[in-house]
Amino acid sequence: MSPARLRAARRLTKRALRQRDRVFLAEGPQAVSAALATGARVTGLFVTAPAQARHAALVAAAAEAGADVQVVSGELMSELAQTVTPQGVLAVCDFIDVPLGQVVAAAPRLVALLANVRDPGNAGTVLRTADAAGADAVVFADASVDPYNGKCVRASAGSLFHLPIVAGVRLPEAVAALRAAGLRIVAADGRAGVTLADPRARQALASPTAWLFGNEAWGLSADLLALADESVAVPIYGRAESLNLAAAAAVCMYASAAALRVRDQAR
Secondary structure: OOHHHHHHHHHOOOHHHHHHHOEEEEEOHHHHHHHHHOOOOEEEEEEEHHHHHHOHHHHHHHHHOOOEEEEEOHHHHHHHHOOOOOOOEEEEEEOOOOOHHHHHHOOOOEEEEEEOOOOHHHHHHHHHHHHHOOOOEEEEEOOOOOOOOHHHHHHHOOHHHOOOEEEEEOHHHHHHHHHHOOOEEEEEOOOOOOEOOOHHHHHHOOOOEEEEEOEOOOEOOHHHHOOOOEEEEOOOOOOOOOOOHHHHHHHHHHHHHHHHHHHHHHO
16 A cells, blocks of 8 residues: 555554644444445545455445545554454544534534543543433534544444534533523533422423533532533432543533423423
C-alpha cells in the first residue's frame, strides 16, 4: 500500500491532527456501514483479507462510494484501530459535526449535553443511548472528550453517524441557545433533592428537555449546576452508592423518551 496513505492514517490517532484535517477513523463494519448509509464522506477503507471476504458487500459499497480500498495485514490493522481485537475494517471519514445553530433551528425536543465528560467509552455509550432513545442531538461541551476518539467511535456502535453531533462549544453558549429554543435544562445530579421517582419530575419531562451530564468522577460542579433550570437524581433503591455516567444517562434519556411518547399519543 502507499506509504503516504499509511502515514496519513497513523496521524489520525492524534486528536490535534484529526482536528487540523477534520478527518477521523471509524473502526468496525457497523460503524462503516452507518457512515455509508447516512451519506458521510468516506475517503478510504483499510481492510484485512479475512474481513474483505466476510464483508464483501460492505467493501464493494465503500469502493462504489469513492473510497480508496487498501488491503492490510492484521498487525497494521491493530496499529491503526488501536485495539487488541480489531474487526478488520476501518474507514477514513470526514468530520460530521454540525454547528449548534443547526441543532437549535430544527426545534429539538431531547438533547444530551456533555460537560467535562472525559471517558471516551462512556461518551460513546451516551451517544448510542441518545440515538436509541430518539434524541435530536448530542452536544460535547467544554473539556469533554473528542467525539472522534477511536474508543468513543467504537462505543457508539455506529450511532455517531445517526444523529447530529455538536463539538467544542462552550457550555454557557450551548445552554443559552437551547433554553432560547424552548428546552428546559435538567442536570443529572446524584445529590439533587428531587429524583425521577417523583411523578412531577417525570411529568415535566414531557416538555422539550436538554439533559446535562457531568464528569464521571466528580459529576457537575456548583457553577455548572447553576446553569441548569433544575437538578434531578436517579433514585437508588439498592445498596450501590451510585450509577456510572452511561447508566445514569440511559435512565434519564429513556425517562424523557417515555414522557414524550405518552404526550404524543395523547394528542
